[in-house]
Amino acid sequence: MHECINYKKLENGSIQCRTCSHFCAIGPGAAGKCGIRQNIRGKLYLLTYGKALAANIDPVEKKPLFHFLPGSSTFSVGTLGCNFACANCQNFDMSQIFGHKGETDLYKSLNWGMDLPPERIVKEALEAGCQSISYTYNEPTIFMEYALDAMKLAKEQGLKNIWVSNGFMSGETLDSVAGCLDAINIDIKSFEEGFYEKNCGGRLNPVLKNAKRLVKEGVWVEITTLAIPTLSDDPAMLRQLARFIKSELGENVPWHISAFSGRISWKLKNLPDTELSTIKKAYQIGKEEGLRYVYAGNVWGTDMESTFCPECGEIAIKRNGYQIERKDRRGNCAYCGAGIDGKFN
Numbered sequence: 001m002h003e004c005i006n007y008k009k010l011e012n013g014s015i016q017c018r019t020c021s022h023f024c025a026i027g028p029g030a031a032g033k034c035g036i037r038q039n040i041r042g043k044l045y046l047l048t049y050g051k052a053l054a055a056n057i058d059p060v061e062k063k064p065l066f067h068f069l070p071g072s073s074t075f076s077v078g079t080l081g082c083n084f085a086c087a088n089c090q091n092f093d094m095s096q097i098f099g100h101k102g103e104t105d106l107y108k109s110l111n112w113g114m115d116l117p118p119e120r121i122v123k124e125a126l127e128a129g130c131q132s133i134s135y136t137y138n139e140p141t142i143f144m145e146y147a148l149d150a151m152k153l154a155k156e157q158g159l160k161n162i163w164v165s166n167g168f169m170s171g172e173t174l175d176s177v178a179g180c181l182d183a184i185n186i187d188i189k190s191f192e193e194g195f196y197e198k199n200c201g202g203r204l205n206p207v208l209k210n211a212k213r214l215v216k217e218g219v220w221v222e223i224t225t226l227a228i229p230t231l232s233d234d235p236a237m238l239r240q241l242a243r244f245i246k247s248e249l250g251e252n253v254p255w256h257i258s259a260f261s262g263r264i265s266w267k268l269k270n271l272p273d274t275e276l277s278t279i280k281k282a283y284q285i286g287k288e289e290g291l292r293y294v295y296a297g298n299v300w301g302t303d304m305e306s307t308f309c310p311e312c313g314e315i316a317i318k319r320n321g322y323q324i325e326r327k328d329r330r331g332n333c334a335y336c337g338a339g340i341d342g343k344f345n
Helices: 102-108 118-127 138-156 171-177 193-200 205-216 235-249 278-287
Strands: 007-009 015-017 035-042 044-045 056-057 073-078 130-136 160-167 183-187 220-226 255-259 293-297 315-320 325-327
Touching: 015 044, 044 138, 044 171, 073 118, 118 130, 118 138, 138 160, 138 171, 171 205, 183 205, 205 220, 205 235, 220 235, 220 278, 235 255, 235 278, 255 278, 278 293
Parallel strands: 073 130, 130 160, 160 183, 183 220, 220 255, 255 293
Antiparallel strands: 007 015, 035 044, 056 073, 315 325
16 A cells, blocks of 8 residues: 545534545545545545556557657556546456445455565566657556656656546646656547446547646557447437537647447447447548647548548558557658647657
8 A cells, every 4th residue: 555645624523635636635544536545544546556467568549648759568557447437448357346335354355466666567578678668557646656656767768658538637647747757648539528427437528628737748558449339329419529629739749549349348248249330430520620630549441541641641550450560660651741739769
């Protein structure tokens, strides 16, 4: 366990967690919505500190990040728990802990994962030849103290730090990681408040606010939207979202529209997989609304995975799944020399 950074004490032994935008009021012995931040004798503790449930070496494109150190490897780490309860979650075996009310005996009985302290995360990333560390699989906001200690050590060793996030962190959390966070992929799951309330147990506005702040502060941002049949695949909604990205984040912010698979989702196994025609339509919407970089996710063998030069229209970076063919390592189009937005070194 590790004492949390952002919380304040309330009356009668309760605590308000200030880590994400739920701002949970947590009574004695209980945990917040994430299931891993517990009120123990009037102090808030992160129960998963130093305990990773998953650690792997991935291509950075898998996050997905297509304009941040493309072609490089990233050391990926995640823990138990999440502050959302998305019905479509594909990592539900990690993210969803039963008994969120936080009984002490329950938490003593859980398998928190393998010992992987921050120092070892950085050491393994360096030994594997990775250029970055990704805090992913579940929501990094909720294991922020664990992530932050690794992030600080990573920066000292010249490694970059990446979050794959639902974007629901608090302003205090963004203050805490400022200067250590280099890139983030934010799931903007829909542009409808009702979807967030019913499908995720969250809210849309804090996500939009945080995305705007991160762009303003110079963190490299890419956006992902999962097109779920009947829930988040409406063309009008997707057009609204594309317009938000263009007007509020910038035309250079990449948008990934990913296909949904019911077979591997938590609670939506009854829904069909996203049709390719839906992804093609969303891709076209992004282009029509003026986004320079639009990508299809979970769709293989199409040029919708490749980066097109926004000036001459030629393929600047050819992709096939997570494999890429780099035309120029400096981030320029090999045909016309125009710069491709992103961070390439």
